[in-house]
Amino acid sequence: MRVLILSVTAGFGHHATAKAIGDMLTAKGAEVHTLDVYAYISHLVKTTIDKGYLFSSKHMQTLYRLVYQLAENNGQSYLSAGPNVINIVNALGASKFAKVLAGYAPDVILCTHVFAAQMVDELKKRRKLDDIKTIGIVTDYTLHPYWEDVPRVQYIVTASELLTYRCVQRGIPESRILPFGIPVHPKFNQPLSREDAASQLGIDPKRPTLLLMGGSMGYADNVKNIEKLTQIGLPLQFLVVCGNNKKQFLRTEHFASRYEGACTVKPYGFVNNVEVMMSAADCIVSKPGGLTVSEALAKNLPMLLVDPIPGHEERNVDFLVNNGMGALITKHFPIDEAVYQLFRNPARLETVRRTMKAIAHPDATERLADFVLGWQ
Template identity: 25%
Template sequence: MKILILTGKFGMGHYQAAQAIKEELENNPKDDIEIIDWIEYLTPGCAKYIYAGYSSLIGHNTFFYNYHYRKSENYPPNRTPDHALACYVKMHRLIQQKRPDLIISVLAFCSQAVSYYKSLSGCPVPLITCITDITGHPEWINRCTDAYTAASDEVRSALIQKGVPENQIFVTGIPVRRKFKNRTASGNPRPKLLLMGGGLGLLPKRLDFYKLLNDAVPAEITLIAGKNEKLRQKLENRFEHIHVMGYVHNIETYFHDADIVVTKPGGITTFEAIHSETPMIALNPKLHQEKYNADFIERHHIGEQLAIFDDYQAVMAIARFVSHPQKIRDCRQQMQVMKASLDCCPLTDVIGHVIKSYPLGGSASNEILSFNF
């Protein structure tokens, strides 16, 4: 079976989710699985500028992003994608080239593009949308989607309220790579704290914050600056208890070695922490969906949310969490319970459910080519 996984590199979370799905499905040697960066495929000459613009927006001014996100929460589902004509033409070319039996999307824009193409062309290739947020935002909901994977029961309920049939929704969690799922007891003599801000390294810039962190938090701290090279150079070898790293390719090792992770609560990062059983402190979530994720973390008792922009108060709150080993153990136990519930519905079961109703192969020959834009 030929499977296409469509994604994008807005940050690195969506691409990591695509890699996790490919890893899970590669157990079947008969499957041919390929990851496609849809933004790169759609606009090969502009993709790097689109990604750079997104990084700049998220890093320097989240107001416009959050304004659009809040406004779009009230939009109806099944929206026509931006650049609809280009999406149709490029999707037709992609399907003719690759002849997929199944498409899996981990980016809302990809799901919109595939659904739009299917609705106009009559293409029968089934589409599974893996929602990588812990929300039921309408941007994920499209008429020609055949199944949705949701992070939690709350997301499932939100999708049902927006009109998605119950039998199309499967609670699988957000896909994470296998390496995150095998934690061994760390037994650190002094607590270890992992501080990170995603692939872009979106962390506090103030030097006073890190000085307080070094002096007041009773832990050995590993700070992963990601692609934020300016921050890495600013902090490297500056503090006794803060070990600074740049971008790393084995982030799961640091999750497993840590007793607590302090980070921006992206959807993928949250589930990487759950699977590695590392309690979370969601530090000052700025993006609107990250605030939903932080609420999820608190509601399920797998960590804390710190919406505190005063350096001293934020550091003292982190210190209290680090100094409370029973709370850390309780959070880890809740994560174990959550992991066990997610194991009941693997993605392979979702695929098996979907393809029963669809013929495999020869998708293009069944299309009714239409250009009714």
């Protein structure tokens, strides 16, 4: 079977999801190719989406939130008021991209971003993909705006069956919904003892350990958080992942070199062994990106959520907090207080882990791969 995965550069999660499901399908014998849709239509559009997403989500959060809420709350009525910019770009680039797809001759197309799904829907409308099966994958614990506007995409994968009611309310028939979970790399589903993970990282498996992450761009102010946490009187170990943020890494490294207290600080840049760190940790402090959340769920790792990007990450917070799987760090519930309460209340930690285990879909990647390969 030939499978084509379509993604869009806007953060790291969409491509990571594409790689996870692509690797699984390849391992099961499929021929898989992954494309960034707008790289084949317009380099300007590709760059604008990528840089615009990063800039607006970090520096124009109020506006970003307003635009997201407008699209989300009005649904079809918002879309029917007139074509949005992406629909216009897709309409103009559809014929060009149809020729690209013809060169791959896929049996199935998977879309890990709604903009890619909109392109597929446009081509379906033009009868360019009549014999090709299509699936969209939602990479957050919500239904992003515009997914209800791709009726020709045959199935939509969601993060949880708990979201089915909301999807139906937004106009997606339940028969099109596959609540498999967000696909993560199979390594997050492999058992690894705390002792073995700690050994790989060179840390003490008996000490309480926090994993601090700020997304692939390293948005979180790790030093400020660590300074607070070192004051609560617990001999904590900190695994601090700074992503691609070199300034954040150097600041964390500098703090670690001059700190002389009872805690241990280990700074990292961009890493490829997050699953090992999660296996060694008692809790993760992180932005609530859909992929990170799914990885933590697969590893049964309680979450303290910080600095959500307006829109989709705020919806992830709603889902996690309202279902008892995480807590949101705020001005009135600061990180030091949250960590103190969590580690002074073992029953709470255990309750969170049980809830996560009941809701998580660590097998999401394999379930989706098997569905694709068995689709007649």
